[in-house]
Amino acid sequence: MTDIELDPVIHAQSRLRVMAALAALGPKDRLTFTKLQQVLDMTPGNLSTHLRKLEDAGYVDVEKLIEGRSPVTYVSLSTGGRRAFETYTESLEALLRGTP
Secondary structure, three states, X not given: OOOOXXXXXXXXXXXXXXXXXXXXXXXXXOEEHXXXXXXXXXXXXXXXXXXXXHHHOOOEEEEEEEEOOXXXXXXXXXXXXXXXXXXXXXXXXXXXXXXX
């Protein structure tokens, strides 16, 4: 048995989906909350809950703006979040290969 540990913050299925969707973007790119919700087919409350955990861990950046007269929330992967996701995927691959 190997001593590989998967980040429990990322490992939860919904948070893993959020991280994977954001990691597919470029380092400077972001999605609106609404677009991310549509891509992941999640309810606003469910997505908000998971984004809060990821934000508390420093993995995502959430920016709330007013554009015109409407509020818009943008979500992006932080530099630390991108690093954490890369580490997570490397650990998962190692675990699947059975290598430490």
